[in-house]
Amino acid sequence: MCIIIIMNQFLIQSKTLLSGQEAPFIGQPQNIARFRDAGFTVYSSGQGSVSLQYKSPIFENDWVDFYKFGGLTTGYAEPAYLTTPLTEVRAISSGNGRFWCAFTAQN
Numbered sequence: 001m002c003i004i005i006i007m008n009q010f011l012i013q014s015k016t017l018l019s020g021q022e023a024p025f026i027g028q029p030q031n032i033a034r035f036r037d038a039g040f041t042v043y044s045s046g047q048g049s050v051s052l053q054y055k056s057p058i059f060e061n062d063w064v065d066f067y068k069f070g071g072l073t074t075g076y077a078e079p080a081y082l083t084t085p086l087t088e089v090r091a092i093s094s095g096n097g098r099f100w101c102a103f104t105a106q107n
Contacts, residue, residue: 015102015105016102018101023046024093024094024095026092027091028090030090032087033087035085039104040102041102042076044097044099044100045074045099046073046074046098047072050068050072050099050101051067051094052067052068053092054066055086
């Protein structure tokens with residue numbers, strides 16, 4: 001008799017899209033193709049907005065907006081959630097001050 005035990009392993013990771021750079025700033029793209037759900041968190045020490053974009057699957061160098069944290073003032077914004085699989089995402093800050101953006105994702 002052979003018993004095989006398979007354990008579901010859930011990998012939860014956090015990655016930074018913006019790390020306190022002064023706006024305007026375009027963050028480095030992060031690959032999220034392995035993840036199925038993601039939660040985005042934004043913090044600002046100033047006024048402005050942070051836009052989230054994904055890389056177009058059709059046009060190689062195009063980025064498409066999919067969410068905007070607008071009207072930010074110093075403090076945390078309401079989090080945003082993503083349940084649609086995407087390949088790469090990035091954040092763009094605009095306004096005055098410094099902005100942070102990160103996501104926590106699960107595969």
